[in-house]
Amino acid sequence: MVNHISFLLVFFLCVTSSNAAKIVPVNMICERVKNPSFCSNLLYSKSGADLITLAQYTIDVVRANMTNTVNLINTLIASSHSLNALSHYKLCLKVFVNDGGALFVLENVQRVLKEGNYQLMNVGANDIMTDINNCINDPTFQDTSSLSKSAGDVLQADQVIQTLSTFLLSDN
């Protein structure tokens, strides 16, 4: 009986500690995304950190990328004269700042990471990708501004969050 209990205790401690500090090499994470070199550059400085630390770091990068992108969109709106361009940039602005838009979803992703709900983290990261794709792939306007690159950075960094959530999930 004593053996049985200590076995369970050791088992429990192993499971909880492996969840708390699971480490996956950056190259294994980055081979799963569309642009592995973007991912490696992004995570390089955090190599060796556990998955949760990487996820927190990437969320912070995406938040900063989104803020820069929103500033850029506002500049483009202020300087655009064609109606097509204006309606495209306004669509993109909505995608980021609307209630339920990408910035809003990112704060949910932040909250569920803290709660350990990696399933919802995955859903949120996917929602953000859909939002940003609606801006980048707007069929009504051929955008030649730097917004495509800026929104593309958000998309690629968000894909890293999505991939980290699948590693965190597979660990449960």
Ligand SMILES: *[C@@H]1O[C@H](CO)[C@@H](O)[C@H](O)[C@H]1NC(C)=O
């Ligand atoms: C997004 O963040 C990465 C990493 O900090 C940076 O290299 C890139 O320039 C940023 N892009 C934008 C649009 O802020």
